Amino acid sequence: MDPTTPRRRRLRRLLALVASATLVGTLLTGTTTATAADTELVVNGGFESGLSGWTCSGSTGQATASPVRTGSGALRAAPAGADNARCSQRVTVQPSSTYTLSAWVQGAYVYLGASGATAQDVSTWTPSASTWQRLSLTFTTSATATSATVYLHGWYGQPAYVVDDVSLVGPGGGTTQPPAMPTGLTAGTPTASSVPLTWGAVTGATGYAVYRDGAKVATTTTPSTTVTGLTAATAYSFQVTATNSAGESARSTAVTATTTG
Structure with missing residues (x-):
């Protein structure tokens, strides 16, 4: 037997291990690069600045200092009559992109969703959350989507619900400023x-x-x-x-x- 054969086999195994390590490193680097572009799109998701950036139906929503999950503020919204206490924020998104929406809630029949960026609204809900519960969903925007409306609401006849740490993470919306004034008319x-x-x-x-x-x-x-x-x-x-x-x-x-x- 050729005395160099075992040595060659060991060399081939070593090269295979190096190649595998290189491939894994490349895949990990690729994953890091792909997620590096993701950003937080919700403004004042912790309600530390009151309701700045948010719009609530009627007068159903208000900032509260207790209970809070993190920081010093949260949102409390109370359904009344035919008003389900919907609070929302519009954000800029990229077309054909994937986003993760989440929020921490307390209350009964609390809904979290997004509209305007997919063929149909996407939402999730909890029938009851006596302590802080995380709601989360992932969606992919349509090929023409440029904005989405993030919303939360309760249910008719139910007590007030509380929300904190609302988050929408995904590719940055890109255009955040109106264009310049036209010249040369x-x-x-x-x-x-x-x-x-x-x-x-x-x-x-x-x-x-x-x-x-x-x-x-x-x-x-x-x-x-x-x-x-x-x-x-x-x-x-x-x-x-x-x-x-x-x-x-x-x-x-x-x-x-x-x-x-």
């Missing part, structure tokens, strides 16, 4: 009933709104449009704004054009 050659407008494209804008004499009259996804339905021999003032999922920019400098006639 120019009126083309008018007709008796229309005026063509062009302006400079704005980075981060997904659309534009057109204003005539202070009133919005059109929207477009391109930096040009023709305003129609005008009166002959009349002067008009035009402005435009840029829009995205975070809101609308300030209005551009006005340009004036007079229709023929």
Whole structure:
């Protein structure tokens, strides 16, 4: 037998172990990289700043200092009549992305959910939680989703429920600021009933709104449009704004054009 054979076998085993360790390291690194982009999207989820960032139906919700799970604040909301004490917050999300929503609750028939980012609302609930209980769910946004509304509510005829440490974790929503104000607004050659407008494209804008004499009259996804339905021999003032999922920019400098006639 070749005396080098056992040595070769040991070498092959060693190389296999090194390759396996390298693969595991790569997989672990990949996992870390994938989750590193995840971020907390809920603002004031611990209610340390009262109800800042939250909207509650009617006057059903209020900040409370007891009981709290962590920190110094929590949300107490009491259903009343036909009001199930719904408290919500809208957040910006990414399309086709996975998010984990959670909250700690006390009370009977407490619901936690999200709407606006999936084909149907997603929710979970507990029939009874006499002590702090964690509700959690995971969902994937649709291909066109840009925002989601996180909500909690109780049930009709039930006592008040308490919530603390609401969290939505996933890819950052990206756009959090409205786009810049459009510049370069120019009126083309008018007709008796229309005026063509062009302006400079704005980075981060997904659309534009057109204003005539202070009133919005059109929207477009391109930096040009023709305003129609005008009166002959009349002067008009035009402005435009840029829009995205975070809101609308300030209005551009006005340009004036007079229709023929």
